Amino acid sequence: LASREFWRTDTVVQIGEVKIGGNAPCVVMAGPCSVESREQIFAAAQAVKAAGAKILRGGAYKPRTSPYSFQGLGLEGLKLLKEVSNQLGILTVSEVMSPEDVEKVAEHVDILQIGARNMQNYALLVAVGRSGRPTLLKRGIAATIDEFLLAAEYLLHHGTKDVILCERGIHPLDRTYTRYTLDLTAVPVIKHLSHLPVIVDPSHGTGAARYVPAMARAAIAAGADGLLIEVHPDPKHALSDGAQSLTPEQFSALMKELERVAMAV
Ligand code: PEP
Ligand code: MN
Numbered sequence: 001l002a003s004r005e006f007w008r009t010d011t012v013v014q015i016g017e018v019k020i021g022g023n024a025p026c027v028v029m030a031g032p033c034s035v036e037s038r039e040q041i042f043a044a045a046q047a048v049k050a051a052g053a054k055i056l057r058g059g060a061y062k063p064r065t066s067p068y069s070f071q072g073l074g075l076e077g078l079k080l081l082k083e084v085s086n087q088l089g090i091l092t093v094s095e096v097m098s099p100e101d102v103e104k105v106a107e108h109v110d111i112l113q114i115g116a117r118n119m120q121n122y123a124l125l126v127a128v129g130r131s132g133r134p135t136l137l138k139r140g141i142a143a144t145i146d147e148f149l150l151a152a153e154y155l156l157h158h159g160t161k162d163v164i165l166c167e168r169g170i171h172p173l174d175r176t177y178t179r180y181t182l183d184l185t186a187v188p189v190i191k192h193l194s195h196l197p198v199i200v201d202p203s204h205g206t207g208a209a210r211y212v213p214a215m216a217r218a219a220i221a222a223g224a225d226g227l228l229i230e231v232h233p234d235p236k237h238a239l240s241d242g243a244q245s246l247t248p249e250q251f252s253a254l255m256k257e258l259e260r261v262a263m264a265v
Contacts, residue, residue: 001153001156001157002149002150002152002153002156002163002194002195002196003149003193003194003195004192004193004194004195006195007195008195009022009195010022010023010195010197011161011162011163011195011196011197012024012197013134013162013163013164013197014162015091015110015111015134015162016091016110018054018055018091020164020197020199020225020226021164021196021197021225022197022225024225025262026220026224026225026226026227026258026262027054027055027199027225027226027227028048028052028053028054028055028226028227028229028255028258029053029054029055029056029057029093029136029199029226029227029228029229030048030051030053030055030056030057030227030228030229030230030231030251031044031045031048031053031056031057031058031230031231032044032057032058032059032230032231032232032233032238032245033058033059033062033230033232033238033239033240033241033244033245034058034059034060034062034070034072034073034077034238034239034240034241035058035059035060035072035073035077035080035081035094036070036073036238036239037080038080038083040232040233040234041056041058041077041080041081041084042084042087043233043248044056044058044231044232044233044248045084045088045090046088047231047233047248047251047252048090048231048248048251049088049090050252051248051251051252051255052255052259053090053229053231053251053255054090054091055090055091055092055093055110055111056081056084056085056088056090056091056092056093057092057093057094057113057228057230058077058080058081058092058094059072059077059094059095059240060072060073060074060075060076060077060078060081060094060095060105061074061077061094061095061096061097061098061101061105062095062240063095063097063115063117063118064240069240070239070240075104077094078094078104078105078107078108078109079108081094081108081109082108082109085109085110091110091111092108092109092110092111093109093110093111093112093113093136094108094109094111094112094113095112095113095114095115096112096113096114096124096128097115097118097124098124099123099124099126099127102124102127102128102130102131103131106131106133110134111133111134111135111136111164112128112131112133112134112135112136113135113136113138114128114135114136114137114138114151115138116138116139116140116141116143116168116204117140117141119137119138119139119140119143119147119148119151120140120143120147120151122154125151125154125155125158126154126158128155128158128160129154129155129156129157129158129159129160130158130159131159131160132159132160132161133160133162134160134162134163134164135155135160135162135163135164136164136166136199136228137151137152137155137163137164137165137166138166138168138201139165139166139167139168139170139183139186141169141170141171141180142170142171143170145186145189145190145193148165148186148190149190149193149194152165152194152196163196164196164197164198164199164225164226165190165194165196165197165198165199166198166199166200166201166228167182167183167184167186167187167190167198167199167200167201167205167224168180168182168200168201168204168205168228169181169182169183169201169204169205169206169207170183177208178205178206178207178208178211179204179205179206179207179208179244180204180205180206180207181205182200182202182205182206182215184200184215184218184219184222185222186198187200187219187222187223187224188222188223191223197225197226198223198224198225199224199225199226199227199228200215200216200219200222200224200226200227200228201227201228201229202215202216202219202227202229203228203229203230203241203244203245203246204230204241204244206244207243207244208243208244209235209243209244209245209246209250212229212244212246212254213250213254213257216229216254216258217257217258217261220258220261220262220265221261221264221265223265227258229246229251229254230244230245230246231245231246231247231248231251232245232246232247233247233248234247235247
């Protein structure tokens with residue numbers, strides 16, 4: 001179902017007015033790693049919307065390496081996303097980590113996100129697929145392209161038509177300067193193999209705000225249908241992923257550069 005042999009024309013995922021894939025212009029999803037408070041998510045949402053992002057991201061359920069790290073606000077975070085979405089008229093995406101939370105997350109946000117660590121959590125893929133909701137599927141940290149497409153296949157097989165694939169960096173050879181290795185070749189390769197839209201996450205892909213703009217520009221040049229970028233009103237005090245989060249000022253400058261790149265390709 002994910003293959004171009006099955007479906008030759010590009011899938012365009014449409015949510016409200018926003019289209020992702022096909023000939024649609026690159027869609028930017030931006031916002032903090034985690035929803036931290038009403039003030040924080042409203043400030044982030046206003047900033048990313050003003051800069052031209054179409055979708056607000058923010059984690060309420062966080063897959064953290066350590067159980068002692070901030071785990072997210074859970075339902076309270078989802079409610080804040082819904083509130084900000086209603087007030088500002090911006091679409092939202094947030095991660096769901098377990099099958100029993102699918103309905104709850106789906107009630108509060110427009111796009112369900114499956115994180116890299118859960119790309120091969122088949123019970124979760126089945127539950128999210130059955131919800132029929134637009135889904136952002138992130139590539140597993142050590143997943144091959146075929147494994148990634150087979151994870152998408154689970155979603156499609158179980159009932160979701162609207163799957164967006166996200167390259168977010170794979171296991172790195174060298175962790176000294178970057179957190180992962182952003183595999184930009186995945187963009188043209190997947191576009192050759194599949195009709196599904198592909199977006200790129202240069203924030204988790206690099207782990208360093210300094211390198212996000214270059215990789216965002218490169219992703220657009222490589223043909224990505226969208227970008228996922230972490231933006232925090234105060235990155236230094238972020239409860240997660242501050243080092244890779246852009247300030248609202250940096251994000252707005254990047255959005256202007258991206259427009260120029262998009263015109264050139
Ligand atoms: C995220 O986007 O919030 C996230 C946790 O990313 P990943 O699953 O790619 O690590
Ligand atoms: Mn993050």
